[in-house]
Amino acid sequence: MSGIWGLREKRLIIWGLVLAVVVLLNLPAPAAWRVSAECRDSIGPFQNVFSLLVVRTGQWVSRIGRTQRILEEKQQLEVRIATLEHRLRRLERFEIENETLRRQLGFSILSPHKLLLCEVISRGDLSGWWETVRLNKGLADGVASGMAVINDEGLVGRTIGVTARTCDVLLITDPNCKVACETANSGAFGIMRGMGARLIGRAAMELLSPANPVELNYISTTHAIQEGDVVLTSGLGSVFPAGLPVGRVGGVRMHSSGLYRQADVVPSASLVSFRYAFVVMEQKQ
Structure with a gap:
């Protein structure tokens, strides 16, 4: 329904x-x-x-x-x-x-010298103060072992380990690098050598800079030499031409033997961060 x-x-x-x-x-x-x-x-x-x-x-x-x-x-x-x-x-x-x-x-x-412009392509180690650098010029460019290397600031080192296209440079801070020098003010002669790097801090990455990076030895006690004097290459030997700027005297002291004086030298060239350098080929005519 x-x-x-x-x-x-x-x-x-x-x-x-x-x-x-x-x-x-x-x-x-x-x-x-x-x-x-x-x-x-x-x-x-x-x-x-x-x-x-x-x-x-x-x-x-x-x-x-x-x-x-x-x-x-x-x-x-x-x-x-x-x-x-x-x-x-x-x-x-x-x-x-x-x-x-x-x-x-x-x-x-x-410059009074014939110079070959080179570029830094590598550095020798991981410390903050390099003791070797590698340049992008070699035998094919006329570079030979034992040539002086400079930049626009001053002396850098000398060539070692030259190949066809590259060369290594032993910096003046290396203990194996020895340079005959004189002071511009007094004409005091001496042999400069690198003092290497000193570890500052706890880690290897804290190698910041050498303590007294370069030292001038065998300075005659009869020559007047004082802090701030300009240091140049003397030209003695066959590697470094005379008159290349090296640095300035940072401090003077008597050697422990009492036979000669020593001086700390502050390099003119910044050896940590330079990018270009010159190999001194020969004296300009």
Whole structure:
């Protein structure tokens, strides 16, 4: 019975709707307008809410789009800034290198010796004060063992272990490097030798610099010598030409034997960080 009544109810509802539509379509114009107005007024609030939702949704989507574009533009700007900073650092390095090369070229032109410009390609150990360096010139460039090596600041060392394209340089701080020198002020002669490096601190990586890196020995007690005097190569021997700047006297003392004096010499050339050096080939004509 419930199934039959349910079917009848559905039919009654359908017929009622059809009847309502027929009635609405056949209403007089004023009555139809009033019904239409009531319907519009009834659904108006819902239309306002829907319209507001559409507008707010559009604004939200637009903001998301703008935010995404801003983020993309920010990333592009960051990439451009990083690229420009990299180029600026390269230009600064090139400028420093060009200035160094110009200084070396000027020194080479003014030097009374024929010089061969070389670049340091490796250093001898991990300490802070290198006692050997390797240059990028060798036998093919006319370099031989036992040639003096200088830079625009002063004496660096002498060549050893020469190959076709490279040569090693024994620095003046090495104990095996001995140089005949004289002081420019008093003409006092002596033999200079390197004193090597002294461990400062606990770790091997803390080898910072030699204590008294270079020492001048066998100075006559009759010659006046004092702190600050300029030290030059004397030209005695066959390796180092006369007149190459070596450094300045840092301190003077009498040897324990009392037969001669000794002096600490502060090298003119920075032996830790130089990048270019000259091999002294011969005297200019």
